Amino acid sequence: MSDISSPVAGVLLKRAKANAIDMCYAETGTGPLVLFCHGWPESWYSWRHQLTAVAAAGFRCVAPDMRGYGGTEAPEPIDQYTLLHLVGDMAELVKALGETSAVIVGHDWGAPVAWHAALWRPDLFPAVCAMSVPWAPPGYVDILTALEKLGITDFYLQYFQKPGVAEAELQADIRGALRRIYCTAGGELSEPGKGFARLTGGTLLANTIDPPVLPAWLGEADLDFYAGEFARTGFRGGLNWYRNLRRNWELGGPWRGQPIRQKSLFIAGSRDGVLKFPAAQAQLDAFPKTLPGLVGSHIIDGAGHWVQQERPEAVNKLLIDFLKGL
Structure with missing residues (x-):
């Protein structure tokens, strides 16, 4: 496929073979490479505000559709979605782009993915910035076992484990499901008890709200783009990441307790539900030991989970300052 224009001005969609899968990625700018990894349930498009701003600051910006998403291949076997596969994709994409390193x-x-890329390949990834999910070195109990020991059986991570269940719920009304997910996890939500930790209603969407209007950061055209991507691909690929939580823990044995030593940056929203997870505060408090190269840890007031979309100006400034300081 030749390069095609994207919904974002100046950003091209391209293809590459990396780590034995066919990958689609968005690219703009020239200079040192910055590689952007999106989350669930998202797309390269989640980085639309960063791609253009960081490129304008003098960097080559690449945001792939991650394994299982969008225009990138989605292997059938569940065990093809471990962190080793995902980091391998990013390492091989750097090489496919003709580069020798990337932030x-x-x-x-x-x-x-970004944290483990930095941990496993410091030669290839000399600096790392992560948003929403703090770094925690591989530990001695996997999260699913930890939840079971606490007597918790209704956590969203558990709901995602059985193949087909969450897929069927989300694919019944893709645009409606995404609208609920994005808006419930955003910083605007003020309804107590709604969110993605404990699914008291038994299903994911039962614990969300259907907003009367979209928040300012999410336009109808943005939602249309995301919905179009998942209408084409379904949700199986992205959900398979969750189905490797125990396998990731098993494979992480050689790195238990290991810090990330290169320069790092952490950004999250003060209203991000991830920061309310039981271990989150302890993980943040441990940063001096687990991230000795930490340049800054920034909690953006009032922002929710989708921090780079909700507060693009603040995130862009922090990110560009970090990149220029390397």
Whole structure:
């Protein structure tokens, strides 16, 4: 496929073979490479505000559709979605782009990809920025076992484990499901008890709100783009990331307790539900030990989970300052 224009001015969609899968990625700008990893349920498009701003600051910006999403291949076997596969995709994409290193940036599920890329390949990823999900070195209990020990059986991570269940719920009304997910996890939500930790209603969407109007950061055209992508691909690929939580823990054994030593940056919204997870505050407090190269940890007041879309100006400034300081 030849390069095609995207819905974002100046950004081209391109293709590459990396780590034995066919990948679609968005690209703009010239200069040192910055690689952007999106989360669930998203797309390269989640980085639309960063791609143009960071490119204008003098960088080559690349945001792939991650494995299982959008225009990138979605292998059938569940075990093809481990962190080793996902980091491998990013490492091989850097090479496919003709580069020898990249600053890696990740949000939501893209944050663990970025953190582990920095941990496993410091030669290839000399600096890392992650949003929403704090760094926690591989530990001695996986999260699913930890939830079971606490007597918790209704956490969203558990709901996602059985193949087909969450897919069927989300695909019944794709645009409506995404609208609910994006708006419930955004910073505007003030309804107590709604969100994505404990699914007291038994299903994911039962614990969300259907907003009367979209928030300012999410236009109808933005929602149309996301809905069009998932209408084409379904949700299976992205959900398979969650189905490797135990496998990731097993594979992470050689790196238990290991810090990330290169320069790092953390950004999150003060109203991000991830920061309310049981271990989150302890993870943030441990940064001096787990991230000795930390340049800054920034909690943006009033922002929710989709921090780079909700507060693009603030995120762009923090990110560009970090990149220029390397």
